[in-house]
Amino acid sequence: MLHLLIEAELKRAVRAAVPDADDLPQITLMPCRDTRFGDYQSPCLIALAKALKQNPRELASQVVEKLTGLEALHVQVEIAGPGFLNFKLLPEAISGAIAQACKTNKPFILPRENPETIVLDFSSPNVAKPMHVGHIRSTVLGACLARIHRLLGNKVISDNHIGDWGTQFGKLLLGWKQELDQQALEQDPIGEMERLYKKVNAASEQDPVVLEAARRELVKLQDGDKENLEIWRKMIQLSQIQFDEMYHRLGVQFDYTLGESFYNDRLKDVVKDLVEKGIACESEGAYAVFFDDDPELKDHPAIVQKRDGASNYATTDLATLEYRIENWKPNCIIYVTDGRQQLHFKQIFSIFRRWKGEVNVQLSHVWFGTILGSDGKPFKTRSGETIKLSDLLDEAEERAMKVVTEKNPTLPEAVRKNIARVVGIGAVKYADLLPNRQSDYMFNWDKMLAFNGNTAPYLLYAYTRIRSIFRKYKESTGTAFDPMKVEEKQLNFSQPKELTLAKHLMSFGIVLQQAAEDSKPNILCNYIYELSGFFASFYEECPVLKSDVDPETRNSRLALCYTTAQVLRIGLQTLGLETLEEM
RNA sequence: GCGCGAGUAGCUCAAUUGGAUAGAGCGCUAGCCUCCGGAGCUAGAGGUUAAGGGUUCGACCCCCUUCUCGCGUACCA
Numbered sequence: 258m259l260h261l262l263i264e265a266e267l268k269r270a271v272r273a274a275v276p277d278a279d280d281l282p283q284i285t286l287m288p289c290r291d292t293r294f295g296d297y298q299s300p301c302l303i304a305l306a307k308a309l310k311q312n313p314r315e316l317a318s319q320v321v322e323k324l325t326g327l328e329a330l331h332v333q334v335e336i337a338g339p340g341f342l343n344f345k346l347l348p349e350a351i352s353g354a355i356a357q358a359c360k361t362n363k364p365f366i367l368p369r370e371n372p373e374t375i376v377l378d379f380s381s382p383n384v385a386k387p388m389h390v391g392h393i394r395s396t397v398l399g400a401c402l403a404r405i406h407r408l409l410g411n412k413v414i415s416d417n418h419i420g421d422w423g424t425q426f427g428k429l430l431l432g433w434k435q436e437l438d439q440q441a442l443e444q445d446p447i448g449e450m451e452r453l454y455k456k457v458n459a460a461s462e463q464d465p466v467v468l469e470a471a472r473r474e475l476v477k478l479q480d481g482d483k484e485n486l487e488i489w490r491k492m493i494q495l496s497q498i499q500f501d502e503m504y505h506r507l508g509v510q511f512d513y514t515l516g517e518s519f520y521n522d523r524l525k526d527v528v529k530d531l532v533e534k535g536i537a538c539e540s541e542g543a544y545a546v547f548f549d550d551d552p553e554l555k556d557h558p559a560i561v562q563k564r565d566g567a568s569n570y571a572t573t574d575l576a577t578l579e580y581r582i583e584n585w586k587p588n589c590i591i592y593v594t595d596g597r598q599q600l601h602f603k604q605i606f607s608i609f610r611r612w613k614g615e616v617n618v619q620l621s622h623v624w625f626g627t628i629l630g631s632d633g634k635p636f637k638t639r640s641g642e643t644i645k646l647s648d649l650l651d652e653a654e655e656r657a658m659k660v661v662t663e664k665n666p667t668l669p670e671a672v673r674k675n676i677a678r679v680v681g682i683g684a685v686k687y688a689d690l691l692p693n694r695q696s697d698y699m700f701n702w703d704k705m706l707a708f709n710g711n712t713a714p715y716l717l718y719a720y721t722r723i724r725s726i727f728r729k730y731k732e733s734t735g736t737a738f739d740p741m742k743v744e745e746k747q748l749n750f751s752q753p754k755e756l757t758l759a760k761h762l763m764s765f766g767i768v769l770q771q772a773a774e775d776s777k778p779n780i781l782c783n784y785i786y787e788l789s790g791f792f793a794s795f796y797e798e799c800p801v802l803k804s805d806v807d808p809e810t811r812n813s814r815l816a817l818c819y820t821t822a823q824v825l826r827i828g829l830q831t832l833g834l835e836t837l838e839e840m
Numbered sequence: 841g842c843g844c845g846a847g848u849a850g851c852u853c854a855a856u857u858g859g860a861u862a863g864a865g866c867g868c869u870a871g872c873c874u875c876c877g878g879a880g881c882u883a884g885a886g887g888u889u890a891a892g893g894g895u896u897c898g899a900c901c902c903c904c905u906u907c908u909c910g911c912g913u914a915c916c917a
Contacts, residue, residue: 300860561915802876
């Protein structure tokens with residue numbers, strides 16, 4: 258918003274100051290990290306001066322002369338250091354921005370002129386297996402990226418590429434036919450299917466006859482055997498019930514769930530086409546793509562058809578890619594998966610470029626690190642099993658319930674339960690989004706449920722405190738605060754804590770933009786945490802409703818509180834956290 | 841071997857992508873409740889950013905070398 262206007266003015270002034278430079282470097286404006294220097298800074302003039310072989314400070318002063326539109330924006334500029342331009346917002350600019358923010362439900366976010374279509378591929382659990390702790394990051398990250406892009410005005414298509422096809426179904430089918438415990442299936446379908454798989458898998462390792470029997474079941478399924486197809490569909494259906502339950506608890510939705518099996522009838526054509534175009538070739542009985550002119554992939558060919566004639570995940574991913582582009586015509590496709598699949602996606606993207614070179618689409622692999630236990634090894638139960646997602650979420654709610662009951666024993670149990678749900682699930686999700694996604698992080702209950710520090714409980718608490726002000730206001734005046742009636746001229750911010758808070762609010766849009774560009778929700782997490790901190794400081798020092806506050810100040814501070822609550826709520830919801838009115 | 845990551849305060853993590861004095865929380869020390877929710881706030885101590893070199897007005901960030909750890913490296917996804 259305002260920063261964009263300043264940036265536009267700066268670009269205009271640079272062009273006016275150096276009319277004959279044809280290749281200008283990117284002129285950008287960013288919030289000052291150190292506010293003593295100003296509110297926004299642009300260091301890029303130094304680079305420009307270097308390119309033009311000019312003295313940076315001289316160039317800066319030439320640009321400043323051309324910055325004639327700043328006065329209308331209530332912004333001051335000064336040259337500092339080796340040639341920085343520092344912009345300082347005058348109180349009028351801040352009042353204007355806050356007043357404007359009060360009247361919109363998307364404060365400080367500029368609607369997109371030309372929305373992009375973005376396909377987001379995330380979560381992708383396997384059929385007939387329990388969702389486990391390893392699915393959290395992809396699910397939580399992907400869903401968050403989807404919300405960030407939607408908030409910015411892009412069109413998002415989320416697609417859950419579930420693992421509903423593959424060699425495991427031979428073993429599952431054999432187990433289902435021989436060993437199925439109907440009662441167990443009704444009580445715990447996933448557990449029973451998992452048991453069947455493990456049993457046949459173990460048996461087939463001992464006995465080649467079992468392995469062969471499983472293979473025959475798989476072939477029958479692939480050939481469209483009626484009975485096997487029926488069982489297979491049942492397994493998917495039972496699994497989907499589990500997925501839906503987990504997604505409901507995590508607050509995640511998908512536009513499509515097109516699993517691997519959906520692409521079955523396209524796979525043969527993909528391989529055929531790749532071979533015909535000379536991209537794939539026969540090698541050791543399989544069909545593979547080689548990357549001779551790519552130093553990184555040189556020694557890593559990708560198999561697109563196995564020796565036994567079956568396809569693998571590379572083939573499916575290529576078919577999926579083709580389908581998505583044909584049907585959805587996206588500008589960008591984002592895959593959210595584990596970092597261990599980096600090589601795979603490099604191969605897929607590279608093959609795809611050779612295969613469909615003319616397609617204009619950005620392909621992006623957003624990868625993340627591993628969740629570790631306190632021992633620094635991948636997070637497991639004490640006995641070494643993977644942790645089921647449902648158990649993890651249960652524990653989160655239980656732990657949160659204990660804390661809520663301790664802090665607020667008088668609240669009715671149903672209310673406490675709901676608070677525990679929001680805080681517990683929120684804590685898990687927030688802890689997952691907070692670290693830079695590319696690093697591994699250590700899972701720690703005490704840390705994520707702490708009331709201090711960069712945690713979900715702290716942020717949710719900050720929000721409830723603000724909401725409490727508005728409840729009190731309504732109680733004492735009889736009318737609710739009406740943000741639509743906030744007028745710029747009546748706002749007056751002079752206290753340092755007010756100004757710091759207001760200016761930080763104003764950078765919400767920039768932060769969202771950056772989180773989207775880098776696919777890094779932790780940027781948003783840190784922003785919200787800082788915002789909460791600035792609010793807490795303001796709250797200590799600047800009373801709102803106390804009796805000795807004059808009406809003008811009170812009104813200004815109410816507007817500030819309202820905007821803070823708005824940004825906090827939108828920010829938290831974008832991360833995937835529900836908010837609470839009290840806790 | 842090659843490739844991709846990571847190495848920042850005692851611990852767990854940030855750092856607006858090359859910007860001004862590297863920031864938080866925990867832990868430690870010292871303060872703050874006659875009034876808006878103390879699940880809070882204000883200070884202090886704590887750093888040769890793994891090591892060494894280079895590039896430049898400026899480097900945690902880019903380049904080179906070395907060390908440590910994790911992951912990947914043709915028919916699992």
